[in-house]
Amino acid sequence: MTERLPAKDVVIVGLGWTGSIVANELADAGLQVMAIERGPWRDAAMSYAPNYAQDELRYRIRHELFLRPDQTTFTFRNKMSQTALPIRNWGAFMPPNGVGGGGVHWNGETWRFLPSDFVAASHLKQRYGAHFLPADMTIQDWGVTYEELEPHYDQFEYLCGTSGTAGNLKGEIREGGNPFEGPRSREYPNPAQEQPFSHTLFAKAARELGYKPFPQPSGNMSRAYRNPLGVRLGPCTYCGFCEWFGCANYSKSSPQTTVLPVLVRKSNFQARDNCEVTRINLDSSGKHAAGVTFVDSAGKEFEQPAELVILAAYTIFNVQLLMLSGIGQRYDPVANRGVIGRNFTHQTISDVGSFFDSARFVFNPFIASGAIGMCIDEFNGDNFDHGPHGFVGGGYMGQVQTNGRPIESTPVPPGTPSWGAQWKQAVRENYQSALKPGTGVHGSMYSYRDVYLDLDPTYCDRFQRPLVRITMDFHANELKQNVFLTDRFAEIFHAMGARQVVKEYRKAPYDITAYQTTHLCGGAIMGTDPSTSALNRYLQSWDVPNLFVMGASAFPQNAGYNPTGTVAALAYWSVAQIRSQYLKHPGPLVHA
Amino acid sequence: MTTITRRELITGTALALTAEGVAQGEVIQGDLPWKPGVESAPQAVHPGPWRFFTAAEGAAAEALADRIIPPDPQTPGGKQAGCAVFIDRQLAGPYGHREGEYLQGPFVKGSKQQGPQSSQGPEALYRSGLAALDRHCRMSEGGRSFAELSAQQQDGILSGLEAGTLALEGVDGKTFFQQLVKDVQQGFFADPIYGGNRDMCAWKMIGFPGARYDYRDWVGRHNERYPLPPVSIAGRPEWSVKKR
Numbered sequence: 001m002t003e004r005l006p007a008k009d010v011v012i013v014g015l016g017w018t019g020s021i022v023a024n025e026l027a028d029a030g031l032q033v034m035a036i037e038r039g040p041w042r043d044a045a046m047s048y049a050p051n052y053a054q055d056e057l058r059y060r061i062r063h064e065l066f067l068r069p070d071q072t073t074f075t076f077r078n079k080m081s082q083t084a085l086p087i088r089n090w091g092a093f094m095p096p097n098g099v100g101g102g103g104v105h106w107n108g109e110t111w112r113f114l115p116s117d118f119v120a121a122s123h124l125k126q127r128y129g130a131h132f133l134p135a136d137m138t139i140q141d142w143g144v145t146y147e148e149l150e151p152h153y154d155q156f157e158y159l160c161g162t163s164g165t166a167g168n169l170k171g172e173i174r175e176g177g178n179p180f181e182g183p184r185s186r187e188y189p190n191p192a193q194e195q196p197f198s199h200t201l202f203a204k205a206a207r208e209l210g211y212k213p214f215p216q217p218s219g220n221m222s223r224a225y226r227n228p229l230g231v232r233l234g235p236c237t238y239c240g241f242c243e244w245f246g247c248a249n250y251s252k253s254s255p256q257t258t259v260l261p262v263l264v265r266k267s268n269f270q271a272r273d274n275c276e277v278t279r280i281n282l283d284s285s286g287k288h289a290a291g292v293t294f295v296d297s298a299g300k301e302f303e304q305p306a307e308l309v310i311l312a313a314y315t316i317f318n319v320q321l322l323m324l325s326g327i328g329q330r331y332d333p334v335a336n337r338g339v340i341g342r343n344f345t346h347q348t349i350s351d352v353g354s355f356f357d358s359a360r361f362v363f364n365p366f367i368a369s370g371a372i373g374m375c376i377d378e379f380n381g382d383n384f385d386h387g388p389h390g391f392v393g394g395g396y397m398g399q400v401q402t403n404g405r406p407i408e409s410t411p412v413p414p415g416t417p418s419w420g421a422q423w424k425q426a427v428r429e430n431y432q433s434a435l436k437p438g439t440g441v442h443g444s445m446y447s448y449r450d451v452y453l454d455l456d457p458t459y460c461d462r463f464q465r466p467l468v469r470i471t472m473d474f475h476a477n478e479l480k481q482n483v484f485l486t487d488r489f490a491e492i493f494h495a496m497g498a499r500q501v502v503k504e505y506r507k508a509p510y511d512i513t514a515y516q517t518t519h520l521c522g523g524a525i526m527g528t529d530p531s532t533s534a535l536n537r538y539l540q541s542w543d544v545p546n547l548f549v550m551g552a553s554a555f556p557q558n559a560g561y562n563p564t565g566t567v568a569a570l571a572y573w574s575v576a577q578i579r580s581q582y583l584k585h586p587g588p589l590v591h592a
Numbered sequence: 593m594t595t596i597t598r599r600e601l602i603t604g605t606a607l608a609l610t611a612e613g614v615a616q617g618e619v620i621q622g623d624l625p626w627k628p629g630v631e632s633a634p635q636a637v638h639p640g641p642w643r644f645f646t647a648a649e650g651a652a653a654e655a656l657a658d659r660i661i662p663p664d665p666q667t668p669g670g671k672q673a674g675c676a677v678f679i680d681r682q683l684a685g686p687y688g689h690r691e692g693e694y695l696q697g698p699f700v701k702g703s704k705q706q707g708p709q710s711s712q713g714p715e716a717l718y719r720s721g722l723a724a725l726d727r728h729c730r731m732s733e734g735g736r737s738f739a740e741l742s743a744q745q746q747d748g749i750l751s752g753l754e755a756g757t758l759a760l761e762g763v764d765g766k767t768f769f770q771q772l773v774k775d776v777q778q779g780f781f782a783d784p785i786y787g788g789n790r791d792m793c794a795w796k797m798i799g800f801p802g803a804r805y806d807y808r809d810w811v812g813r814h815n816e817r818y819p820l821p822p823v824s825i826a827g828r829p830e831w832s833v834k835k836r
Binding site for chain 1: 617618619620621622623624625626632633634659660661662664666667686687690691692693694695696698700702703704705706707708709747750754773776777778781782783786794795797798799800801802803804805806807808810811812814815816817818825
């Protein structure tokens with residue numbers, strides 16, 4: 001028996017970063033808001049208390065804070081001709097689960113995309129000619145500009161207390177910051193974090209090579225901070241247990257440490273945890289959402305009617321709910337028609353391992369924060385002339401090593417046996433004098449006609465709903481980009497004085513077992529044309545105007561940065577439009 | 593009907609079955625649902641008999657651990673560090689039976705890029721792998737078990753498994769070898785509460801200070817070795833009052 005709950009003004013699917021931000025804004029607008037979260041409530045006191053949070057085996061290796069594949073997973077294949085098989089345990093990425101979403105266990109790398117990233121298709125065609133782009137590349141302009149998003153990037157950074165050094169203040173280029181960034185309206189709310197030894201060594205070498213290194217913008221506090229909502233965060237202690245871990249010190253910006261303490265106390269807000277939304281319900285017209293259906297952990301089904309539906313789940317789950325609810329035309333890569341599932345992307349990450357003389361270098365790699373690092377942006381986006389290189393896109397690169405946790409961070413030189421006395425000796429000798437940033441080269445991945453999402457014909461989740469099928473491989477453009485960037489990155493480690501530098505290029509085929517990042521993007525993209533985008537420029541569904549879809553699923557292609565800053569800025573941009581326009585005149589905000 | 597405890601939902605593990613009843617979707621309103629810390633504290637491994645291994649399997653696992661990480665004058669080997677105890681307790685827990693993994697069929701062998709597709713987990717792999725290793729040793733090494741062989745003979749067998757030149761009956765020797773190396777090394781470096789890394793010997797070997805929480809005084813002291821000894825989630829032995 002399905003229990004029909006009293007109607008709400010707004011129902012939000014997922015209570016991570018975007019769900020929390022949108023819920024708070026709409027509660028402030030006086031609406032009755034219900035958020036439904038698939039996973040459990042999480043906070044430091046209950047899930048990662050300071051007396052046991054620093055546990056590499058439990059949180060990193062056994063994935064304590066992540067979604068469990070038995071709850072739901074995806075199937076994967078490289079090519080359309082293959083049979084997709086299920087991801088039985090996480091590898092290439094690790095989807096979040098629970099209140100706070102990925103904001104609980106992210107590193108806090110809080111970037112803005114470049115102004116040119118938002119107009120990538122028209123910008124690149126204008127600069128290099130349309131023939132310069134591969135024929136099957138499907139990149140598009142976003143329909144929103146950097147200038148429009150700037151106030152919302154600013155809003156998110158001040159919510160988070162982001163630590164950084166401005167490189168472009170209202171058009172004025174500032175020493176020590178990123179000279180390539182778009183103009184920002186004011187300084188970061190907090191100064192950059194202090195940098196450990198290896199990070200400063202990287203910056204020095206980069207400077208000597210003519211680059212302009214700058215500290216990575218960090219969601220780890222460089223000092224105590226009180227955000228505009230009145231929530232306080234403590235200074236980061238550089239404990240080295242950040243990514244994959246919850247911060248027990250209230251030093252990493254997350255929904256728990258910035259929004260939720262204020263949101264939960266609002267009388268017009270409610271949340272349900274351990275409840276999974278199984279579909280968005282449409283009325284008989286098929287053009288209006290009536291609410292959602294969800295199932296609690298005991299298997300009981302509920303219907304939550306609402307006037308406005310906000311989809312704020314992780315990228316692929318947004319796309320899955322649209323497909324399973326029959327909203328929007330599903331993408332067909334053969335006919336090159338349809339919008340739900342198209343322009344799916346990940347990232348093109350590579351790394352460099354480097355080995356220094358242990359008599360001269362002691363790096364103390366365990367002294368780090370999640371978003372620590374010195375970076376350069378000379379090879380990101382279109383910051384350099386791609387003409388001679390024959391590819392487009394790029395990425396930031398940096399010594400962004402976030403930990404020295406020994407199960408993962410005990411690098412040994414190539415040629416060392418993988419076990420036995422020689423392995424043990426090599427671990428002992430190199431632990432303090434080897435570097436491995438993890439995601440040193442943070443390259444973009446542009447979109448292609450044959451990289452997409454649809455529903456698997458064989459494998460199902462625990463509700464017997466088809467799993468989402470991922471079809472993805474690297475294309476020549478990204479592989480060329482990666483070789484060029486990795487070579488530049490390695491030169492810097494040579495200049496730092498490493499006696500051995502090992503380039504770990506990203507290679508095809510795309511491997512679902514090799515971790516890159518959890519920055520999966522696209523599948524329900526924003527744009528200006530309903531035949532090539534699922535959402536308009538305000539993240540509103542073209543097909544169902546009382547449905548808005550947050551998250552990186554809206555990215556038409558992925559840039560060479562971590563996505564969270566842009567995901568949050570888009571959420572603020574969208575909800576500002578909902579408050580100022582939509583609530584007064586519910587209906588399409590853009591007429592196609 | 594299966595009862596799911598609040599803790600299982602939080603951790604996805606079944607380490608502690610506290611009698612809190614069935615957690616249905618909770619409604620959160622008005623206050624943070626804040627329950628102080630102890631609810632999901634980790635369960636420390638206790639010494640004592642094997643939980644998963646038989647006595648013979650345990651002896652083989654200890655011998656294997658001691659070749660994967662051999663003892664040397666400064667640092668104990670895998671056996672003394674407790675790596676076999678770590679594996680035993682892990683296999684007896686959620687890891688052994690792949691709790692949380694997607695285990696619906698059909699199980700079809702795919703490309704390397706599609707990841708492991710076996711219907712069997714670590715529990716089954718160790719049971720069949722150790723049995724096959726024992727059969728191999730007894731047949732080719734004059735009736736002796738792996739633990740009874742010389743270090744040189746043991747290394748020869750491990751090298752054969754690694755290279756794929758030594759076939760085990762009914763088990764993929766290379767897969768079993770990779771699983772062993774991964775688990776032994778994880779046990780060596782994980783917090784000692786899980787049974788390996790005894791006395792934080794692995795952390796002392798490399799200079800990892802463990803579960804320390806605050807390096808603000810050292811982040812700016814570049815190229816200077818961190819001076820304090822390691823600490824576990826369970827503290828340091830020196831912190832305990834000695835019982836008379």
